[in-house]
Amino acid sequence: MKYVSTRGTGDLGRFSDVLLMGLAPDGGLAMPERIPTFTAAELEGLRQLKYADLAFAVMRPFIDDIPEEDLKRLLKDTYRPDVFHSQDITPVTPLGNSGLYLLELSNGPSLAFKDMAMQFLGQVFEYVLEHRDERLNILGATSGDTGSAAEYAMLGKPRVNVFMLSPHGRMSAFQQAQMFSLNEPNIFNIAVEGVFDDCQDLVKEVNADAEFKARYDIGAVNSINWARVLAQAVYYFKAYFALGLPAGAEADFCVPSGNFGNVFAGYLARKMGLPIGQLVVASNENDVLYEFFSTGAYHVRPGERVAKTSSPSMDIGKASNFERYLYLIAGENGEQTGAWWRAVGRGEPVSLSGTPHWDGVKASGFVAGRSTHADRLQTIRQTDQQFGRLIDPHTADGVLVAQQFQRPGVPMVCLETALPAKFEETVQEAVQRQPDRPERFRDIEKADRHSIVLPNDVQALKTYIREQLEKKV
Ligand SMILES: Cc1ncc(COP(=O)(O)O)c(C=O)c1O
Numbered sequence: 001m002k003y004v005s006t007r008g009t010g011d012l013g014r015f016s017d018v019l020l021m022g023l024a025p026d027g028g029l030a031m032p033e034r035i036p037t038f039t040a041a042e043l044e045g046l047r048q049l050k051y052a053d054l055a056f057a058v059m060r061p062f063i064d065d066i067p068e069e070d071l072k073r074l075l076k077d078t079y080r081p082d083v084f085h086s087q088d089i090t091p092v093t094p095l096g097n098s099g100l101y102l103l104e105l106s107n108g109p110s111l112a113f114k115d116m117a118m119q120f121l122g123q124v125f126e127y128v129l130e131h132r133d134e135r136l137n138i139l140g141a142t143s144g145d146t147g148s149a150a151e152y153a154m155l156g157k158p159r160v161n162v163f164m165l166s167p168h169g170r171m172s173a174f175q176q177a178q179m180f181s182l183n184e185p186n187i188f189n190i191a192v193e194g195v196f197d198d199c200q201d202l203v204k205e206v207n208a209d210a211e212f213k214a215r216y217d218i219g220a221v222n223s224i225n226w227a228r229v230l231a232q233a234v235y236y237f238k239a240y241f242a243l244g245l246p247a248g249a250e251a252d253f254c255v256p257s258g259n260f261g262n263v264f265a266g267y268l269a270r271k272m273g274l275p276i277g278q279l280v281v282a283s284n285e286n287d288v289l290y291e292f293f294s295t296g297a298y299h300v301r302p303g304e305r306v307a308k309t310s311s312p313s314m315d316i317g318k319a320s321n322f323e324r325y326l327y328l329i330a331g332e333n334g335e336q337t338g339a340w341w342r343a344v345g346r347g348e349p350v351s352l353s354g355t356p357h358w359d360g361v362k363a364s365g366f367v368a369g370r371s372t373h374a375d376r377l378q379t380i381r382q383t384d385q386q387f388g389r390l391i392d393p394h395t396a397d398g399v400l401v402a403q404q405f406q407r408p409g410v411p412m413v414c415l416e417t418a419l420p421a422k423f424e425e426t427v428q429e430a431v432q433r434q435p436d437r438p439e440r441f442r443d444i445e446k447a448d449r450h451s452i453v454l455p456n457d458v459q460a461l462k463t464y465i466r467e468q469l470e471k472k473v
């Protein structure tokens with residue numbers, strides 16, 4: 001399978017090339033040159049597969065440059081019950097008889113859905129780097145969960161360093177402790193004076209400097225990396241089959257959204273032929289995506305207008321993966337996508353309503369809703385009382401919005417994107433008790449911190465990366 005950029009410039013190579021490349025040289029995101037589909041009969045053949053075998057079946061058409069046996073082994077080594085604390089890896093639990101289901105994605109090492117793809121990235125980076133005898137310096141941006149998932153997945157990997165940018169003072173106490181308590185020679189935590197979008201822009205700016213990128217082997221672990229999105233598509237298949245529906249019957253999915261990577265993975269599964277009806281995008285107060293699906297206008301929020309909320313991992317004003325969605329809506333026209341995304345970058349609204357593209361949006365299955373702090377507390381409380389299930393604030397955004405779009409007789413699967421232990425303060429406010437916390441995280445907030453604070457300045461960041469890497473040689 002060949003990959004191309006959403007901005008339209010030629011051939012980016014094959015899976016391993018885009019894995020290490022992260023962002024395309026023209027600033028766009030990698031996309032496969034076509035999206036393979038399963039026939040109804042082929043889908044039936046996947047129904048009973050265990051997670052690692054299903055992951056192979058879904059991902060193999062996109063990864064044809066790693067020998068079959070090696071890819072199978074990497075996936076078996078990744079999706080292990082002892083790592084994800086479940087035989088099913090991603091169990092699906094009904095919420096009473098409500099027609100709502102929780103897709104549990106957060107039982108892995110860092111207690112958030114990011115582990116699902118990040119654990120695979122840890123394995124496949126090591127494999128490809130060893131084969132090429134190369135090294136990679138990952139530059140990432142986190143609003144709280146990508147950071148710890150990436151750092152746990154890359155711990156002790158001799159060929160990989162992680163430079164992780166986070167918005168200074170905006171993550172939960174637990175999230176900060178997860179990252180900053182690590183004192184490892186290949187992990188560098190950098191708190192940036194800004195919001196998540198500033199961190200993500202810094203990542204893109206560093207990637208745009210071709211000379212720096214090549215000289216310092218810069219790579220990516222955010223969902224701008226195609227491998228993240230691809231690995232996330234697998235659990236939509238797993239959840240669909242777990243529902244035990246008759247062949248071809250539809251299921252809906254509701255996804256708490258920020259950077260649009262998780263729900264885009266659902267869209268990929270839908271385009272591959274999985275019978276997903278609605279893809280429900282749940283926003284928090286930073287409701288740019290809600291605004292787009294309701295009005296047709298995509299208008300990003302500048303940093304100073306990104307609200308600090310109680311679902312902080314979704315405090316995102318500019319969703320990177322929305323570029324991939326626009327590319328598909330534009331009929332894979334890179335020139336059009338580039339023009340739209342440049343306008344987005346200038347802070348201009350991109351409005352599709354009243355254009356032929358809006359019909360494509362309407363046909364794509366997306367609908368959206370939003371949530372506030374009060375909604376979130378009420379939903380956590382209600383889900384606890386009614387179903388005996390404690391959920392985190394992001395999942396609560398999803399459960400609230402999911403209820404608004406339920407259809408009679410169609411199951412609605414809500415993605416559990418983090419465990420409540422990561423957001424004790426808000427959960428305590430909702431239900432007046434502390435969520436359970438796995439023993440390995442007991443007293444994590446008391447550990448020494450290892451991080452630095454940098455201004456929102458690309459030169460300062462490059463200098464820091466250069467100095468750290470030069471110290472290592
Ligand atoms: C707990 C949690 N929920 C939801 C999201 C939003 O997911 P996405 O950025 O893929 O839209 C994130 C961050 O990505 C998250 O950490």
Ligand SMILES: N[C@@H](CCOP(=O)(O)O)C(=O)O
Binds near residue numbers: 141221223
């Ligand atoms: N919400 C994320 C931010 C980035 O998302 P990603 O899926 O693009 O890595 C976080 O918690 O860090």
